[in-house]
Amino acid sequence: MATSRAHLTVVEFCEEVGIGRSTFYDWRTKDRAPRCIKLPNGELRIRRTEYERWLDALEERAA
Secondary structure, three states: OOOOOOEEEHHHHHHHHOOOHHHHHHHHHOOOOOOOEEOOOOOEEEEHHHHHHHHHHHHHHHO
């Protein structure tokens, strides 16, 4: 398995979670997506640590 990068693009996040980009942006509007970094060019990145925190929070809610 390849080494994980520190940041995910929106496309990479969507592939890992198995959702479409429109779903990601819908979740983002509803504050259900992980926190993002907005780059000067407008692109978004998700810290791998934030992604893991977000997944952990979902697991706790499901318990």
